[in-house]
Amino acid sequence: MPKTLKDVAIRAGVSRSAVSRTFTDGASVSDKMRRRVLKAAAELGYSPNALASSLTTGRTKLIGLVSNNFHNPIFLEVFDRFTRALQEKDLRPLLVNLSDETDPASSVRMLRQYSVDGVVVASSTLPPGFSKAFRDAGMPVVHAFGRPTSSPEVHVVGIDNIESGRMAARTLIARGYSDVGFLGGPETATSTQDRLHGFLAEMANHPNIRVRHSFADAYSFEAGRREMLRLLADDPAQAYFGGDDVLSIGALSAIGECNLTVPGDIGIIGLNDMEMAAWQNINLTTIRQPIRHIVASSIELMTEMLKDPDRLPESRIFACEIVERGTLRPLKAPEAGATLASG
Amino acid sequence: MPKTLKDVAIRAGVSRSAVSRTFTDGASVSDKMRRRVLKAAAELGYSPNALASSLTTGRTKLIGLVSNNFHNPIFLEVFDRFTRALQEKDLRPLLVNLSDETDPASSVRMLRQYSVDGVVVASSTLPPGFSKAFRDAGMPVVHAFGRPTSSPEVHVVGIDNIESGRMAARTLIARGYSDVGFLGGPETATSTQDRLHGFLAEMANHPNIRVRHSFADAYSFEAGRREMLRLLADDPAQAYFGGDDVLSIGALSAIGECNLTVPGDIGIIGLNDMEMAAWQNINLTTIRQPIRHIVASSIELMTEMLKDPDRLPESRIFACEIVERGTLRPLKAPEAGATLASG
């Protein structure tokens, strides 16, 4: 049913090469020829078959978009941005849902069968083994929201989780809390570990502050709520650094359910700054992860890789910033500056 | 770099056809041959190129997953379910983000270039013109979350919005509200129109109940909040049927900001039953849209279409159900049954 190169060639009375050339830019075609071909093509409603051309060119313009985060609303925004950015560059996202996949092998096969030009892994919880498996299969890989290291094995774009842990700590310190908690996401996630590490490191400078930590078993509302209920049942801290925003919102719910107030009885600071955090009935103080930049930078890295596949892996680290809302007690003006400066 | 059919054929010392046949099921190959080929393939790490084979078979196993709803958290669940269901059937979702697209032409071209086997349109707000454009380009189409009609032009799977409007109305009536409002999504969306229609139709049976309606300009938190703030500023109704859950949560926020209580001062019923609706600090009474079934049914319809492209378009309508939570005043036991029965 769909028209082919040949149909157009016949109709225009020219060779198939001529038609092919008018549709590949940079090819040598006279203006007269081009017009003639385009006319015939328009009459037939022809559009070239990208898959067929990929056979000879070796490029499909297909990019695997791989994730296992289909429950954290922040990833809807991530997908939105990724798909738009890819489309703008004339690339097509082939979505791969790794939600309950533990073995990279089958996803590698899947993506190889479709000869994707590259793979964007968008996940804060997928182990690095996945990205490496894709790379080992010879595909350019960018791991967005991954764990940047000084000698990355694949391109990684993300935030400095250690620093964001410190940032949370400094924020709590500046507000004069003397008994704080780290309410992390899954203990095994590297992001959790790094944030905890930074948090504790910063707190170590303040021996008079009591610090404890515990973990929820997922970056989810319910996990955050459950863990907070547990904490509230037995001598809670004054303020917590929640693993991420959804988890923190779960914690807020738990606090509300126990008829305690925020920030009066308990303070919370999250991480992500998802849309919901700004909702007036949530109004979560949080650390903003610059999603826009992370996505843009990942795509940029990917297009670079497409040009030069041998590019050395690189980590791109973005700074986070505190977004002040209503779930922490206000700064105490005088000491605050001093404390921050010392951090 | 990746191995080809030919490599395997040479290594196994057989013809290319033999290799091809061992990888296409239903083809005639002896056991001995198959083992021999598989061995060679394994040694080389060969996996067939799906795109190349699509050239001759005419099937890419690529399904366009088209949506413009990248801001409503409910769609993350929708994408999750769709991608998993497709993967299970050995189909691959090619994601197309139509967020600011108004003209179907370019998306049709995009999908045709990749010879997708079919298109799933997942959207409650895309005009039917899009689905038709895909169909006219010769692709099997299923419009999920679309507007079912009695003589659909493409397959449509969704809920009966008129009936859900009635359902909301009956629910409010049963709770004895005498002054109710319809707080719709964008006025132009067919889903909004249908729900309003059903809502008003049911209310027409109860002339003693005061009814008004207005519209938010999007299915979003902020739109819902803004419209509710406007309503609260000037003689609000006792209870509202919100366009969907996000919008209703926005309305809840507005109510809270005005220091009014729910359901004491104002009642709200939403639609969707998104995950968040169940969060304890939201606890929204709502009408559940059976996403699971809608997705499953859409995929089922799609696979049917792949077998028989000439299948006549069909509407599949799923029933919704009320999910009782905390944003409406409780049922009044005696009259309630009677009122419901009369609806």
Add this chain to the structure above:
DNA sequence: GAAAAAATTGCAACCGGTTGCAAAAGACTT
């Protein structure tokens, strides 16, 4: 054990494009 039927295999053409190469056509010189 030979003939007939069934199953397996390879050949070669094809799917819808691209591209190196040589021939043809145009543009420029003188």
Add this chain to the structure above:
DNA sequence: AAGTCTTTTGCAACCGGTTGCAATTTTTTC
């Protein structure tokens, strides 16, 4: 107008598979 240099064009081979057909092998039948 002939010769040279560019540009444009078509031919034909190729990309990585599939498949109809005929040849070959295996199995069945008597």
